[in-house]
Amino acid sequence: MNTPTSTPILSLKNVVKHFDISGGLLEKLHFTDGRLGLQSTIVQAVNGVDFDILEGETLSVVGESGCGKSTLARCVVGLHKPNSGEIYFRGERIDHLNPKAMMPYRARMQMVFQDPYSSLNPRMTVQKTLEEPLKFHNPGIRNGEIKDRIDEVMEQVGVDPLWALRYPHEFSGGQRQRVSIARALMVDPAFIVADEPISALDVSVQAQILNLLMETQAKRGLSYMFISHDLSVVRHISNRVAVMYLGKLCELTDSESLYNTPRHPYTKALLSAIPQLGVKKSHIRLKGEVPSPINLPTGCIFHGRCPYADERCIREIPEVRDCGTGIVACHRVEEGSL
Amino acid sequence: MEPILDIKNLDVKFALRTGTVTAIDNLSLSLAKGERLGIVGESGAGKSVMGFSIINLIRKPGYIANGSIYFRGEEISRYSEEEIRAIRGNRISTIFQDPMMALNPVLTIGTQMTEAILAHMDMTQEEAERIALEKLAKVHIPAPEKRLNQYPHEFSGGMRQRIIIAISLLTDPDLIIADEPTTALDVTIQAEIMDLLIELCESEGMSLILITHDLGVVSEVTERIAVMYAGRVIETGPTEAIIKNPQHPYTQGLLKALPESRTPGEPLYQIPGMMPTLTDIPPGCAFNPRCPMRGEICITKRPEAAFADEHTGHMAACHLVSGDLAS
Numbered sequence: 001m002n003t004p005t006s007t008p009i010l011s012l013k014n015v016v017k018h019f020d021i022s023g024g025l026l027e028k029l030h031f032t033d034g035r036l037g038l039q040s041t042i043v044q045a046v047n048g049v050d051f052d053i054l055e056g057e058t059l060s061v062v063g064e065s066g067c068g069k070s071t072l073a074r075c076v077v078g079l080h081k082p083n084s085g086e087i088y089f090r091g092e093r094i095d096h097l098n099p100k101a102m103m104p105y106r107a108r109m110q111m112v113f114q115d116p117y118s119s120l121n122p123r124m125t126v127q128k129t130l131e132e133p134l135k136f137h138n139p140g141i142r143n144g145e146i147k148d149r150i151d152e153v154m155e156q157v158g159v160d161p162l163w164a165l166r167y168p169h170e171f172s173g174g175q176r177q178r179v180s181i182a183r184a185l186m187v188d189p190a191f192i193v194a195d196e197p198i199s200a201l202d203v204s205v206q207a208q209i210l211n212l213l214m215e216t217q218a219k220r221g222l223s224y225m226f227i228s229h230d231l232s233v234v235r236h237i238s239n240r241v242a243v244m245y246l247g248k249l250c251e252l253t254d255s256e257s258l259y260n261t262p263r264h265p266y267t268k269a270l271l272s273a274i275p276q277l278g279v280k281k282s283h284i285r286l287k288g289e290v291p292s293p294i295n296l297p298t299g300c301i302f303h304g305r306c307p308y309a310d311e312r313c314i315r316e317i318p319e320v321r322d323c324g325t326g327i328v329a330c331h332r333v334e335e336g337s338l
Numbered sequence: 339m340e341p342i343l344d345i346k347n348l349d350v351k352f353a354l355r356t357g358t359v360t361a362i363d364n365l366s367l368s369l370a371k372g373e374r375l376g377i378v379g380e381s382g383a384g385k386s387v388m389g390f391s392i393i394n395l396i397r398k399p400g401y402i403a404n405g406s407i408y409f410r411g412e413e414i415s416r417y418s419e420e421e422i423r424a425i426r427g428n429r430i431s432t433i434f435q436d437p438m439m440a441l442n443p444v445l446t447i448g449t450q451m452t453e454a455i456l457a458h459m460d461m462t463q464e465e466a467e468r469i470a471l472e473k474l475a476k477v478h479i480p481a482p483e484k485r486l487n488q489y490p491h492e493f494s495g496g497m498r499q500r501i502i503i504a505i506s507l508l509t510d511p512d513l514i515i516a517d518e519p520t521t522a523l524d525v526t527i528q529a530e531i532m533d534l535l536i537e538l539c540e541s542e543g544m545s546l547i548l549i550t551h552d553l554g555v556v557s558e559v560t561e562r563i564a565v566m567y568a569g570r571v572i573e574t575g576p577t578e579a580i581i582k583n584p585q586h587p588y589t590q591g592l593l594k595a596l597p598e599s600r601t602p603g604e605p606l607y608q609i610p611g612m613m614p615t616l617t618d619i620p621p622g623c624a625f626n627p628r629c630p631m632r633g634e635i636c637i638t639k640r641p642e643a644a645f646a647d648e649h650t651g652h653m654a655a656c657h658l659v660s661g662d663l664a665s
Contacts, residue, residue: 002603064524064525064526064527065495065524172612173381174612202380202381202551203380203551203553203592203595203596204380204591204592204595204608204609205380205612206595207595207596207597207606207607207608207609208608210597210606211605211606211608214603214605215605229524229525231525232554232596232597232598233597235597235602236597236600236602236603236606237597237602237603238602255602256602269526270525270526272529273525273526273528273529274525274554275528275529275532275552275554275555275557275558276554276557276558276598277553277554277557277581277593277596277598278557278578278581278582279557279558280558281558283526283529283530283533285530286526289494289496289497290494
């Protein structure tokens with residue numbers, strides 16, 4: 001396994017991202033108490049997330065659909081501007097930079113997307129797809145150099161460089177994902193955000209892509225932020241795991257402790273839900289459904305579904321606290337009853 | 339015991355402009371009453387085509403070229419379109435992957451449910467509604483009376499899949515074919531749906547065919563598994579036996595490729611190469627170009643299914659298992 005250092009490559013400080021989905025003026029009009037007023041509908045996707053990703057580390061973010069993990073990933077690479085909070089890359093604040101000032105950081109941070117069918121331009125050959133980021137970030141680079149770099153990266157991701165003139169439709173899903181990874185590697189990044197990079201792939205192909213990601217990390221000393229809902233994959237490749245629920249961090253700890261001794265009730269439920277080979281086990285049933293991120297619950301956001309919730313959980317938002325092996329946001333854990 | 343479903347030497351072919359391809363190749367399977375069978379394989383293995391062929395939903399250019407399908411002793415593969423309609427959606431129900439695609443967005447749940455009942459049974463609207471309510475309660479939907487008048491978009495993904503299951507139960511079918519029913523859902527919802535399927539099979543005495551690529555899901559839900567590769571069943575037997583003691587090198591590879599089988603951080607096992615496309619399936623054993631144990635005979639002769647354990651019915655189509663190739 002990779003050995004992370006203790007210096008952070010990326011730090012998130014109280015990152016908040018809300019989306020206004022209320023639409024035009026007419027859609028904002030609402031009657032309240034007999035009066036006509038304007039009312040916005042806000043989706044609170046990420047609500048104050050703090051953590052560091054260390055140099056050479058794989059930090060995974062897990063959670064169910066709508067928990068804000070992809071929004072957070074997009075904030076990190078600058079595809080969304082957070083509403084508040086700060087993001088630092090190697091000590092430099094990057095979240096408030098204008099596009100021009102952001103340029104050098106963009107080359108250091110790359111992203112790999114979930115669906116290799118829609119994230120590659122169908123009208124561009126592999127060569128065009130790969131040379132685009134390189135030319136963009138290194139204007140005036142010689143053609144010979146570009147060719148060498150493409151050959152080298154394609155070789156590294158396991159796609160024959162002779163196929164550089166082919167189009168995405170000529171490749172299988174796994175090979176396309178290799179091309180996506182190659183595209184991210186072209187500009188020699190230090191940090192890659194991978195948003196569900198293997199969920200669209202078959203089991204045997206998943207293994208190939210995971211191996212490629214781990215190999216590349218070892219060779220280049222990369223750091224990864226890995227977004228996934230597949231907990232057994234996350235366990236395999238991560239140093240630390242962050243569990244998110246409704247835009248908030250529930251628990252963040254090293255991967256072994258998370259799987260062996262989960263603390264937060266939501267983490268426990270999530271882990272008990274993974275089907276395991278050859279084991280017929282009982283699942284922890286959660287009450288109700290994930291609340292809408294438009295009207296967040298009061299207090300602990302998980303209280304409506306938590307089997308251990310009491311009156312304090314409804315009233316008071318739990319702070320993220322150190323629990324020895326990692327951090328947990330839960331009143332019960334803090335009180336020592338869990 | 340008489341099997342509820344018996345598929346014998348089924349061949350399904352597709353006549354394409356470039357030539358005829360065989361999507362299902364000499365497939366035989368049988369299913370007992372109340373049994374839960376998992377069909378496992380990667381994309382393109384022919385799992386879904388097999389599911390469709392049971393209810394005669396293979397459309398041109400596809401056709402059943404050979405073999406027969408018996409359901410409760412009747413040869414339904416010979417049925418006319420009209421005859422099969424009395425079975426499809428009535429005695430055999432299907433559940434598909436995406437619950438949003440399977441529901442009509444402009445009709446209420448109540449309308450869609452009663453419509454399905456009235457299509458198969460001679461009864462009044464009120465009686466149909468009563469059955470709909472009863473089935474919604476059975477899949478644990480809270481306040482079903484209120485829910486009947488709602489539209490699909492008012493439900494979450496997990497609830498929609500429950501409604502689809504409720505619809506599939508309306509006619510008290512003997513067999514449910516579930517094609518990747520939990521793939522589009524989150525893990526906690528997936529766990530609920532799996533528990534629900536097991537519970538319903540046990541309480542209603544229904545049989546289930548669960549088509550999935552997720553080995554974890556089949557190992558929790560099913561009692562028996564058939565592993566498919568390139569249109570062929572290459573291994574079949576009790577779920578536990580296959581998970582713990584797989585015989586076919588492909589099944590072994592699939593299980594070894596899972597992250598659970600290695601210590602975190604170690605490289606995962608990779609099956610070399612890719613599944614062949616249906617247009618160029620290699621001669622002999624379809625898996626031979628990727629097989630680490632390949633011998634001369636694997637290239638020339640197609641392996642027949644042979645017993646690995648006669649007592650449990652664990653079979654594999656591999657020359658190693660039949661003893662034609664020394665390991």
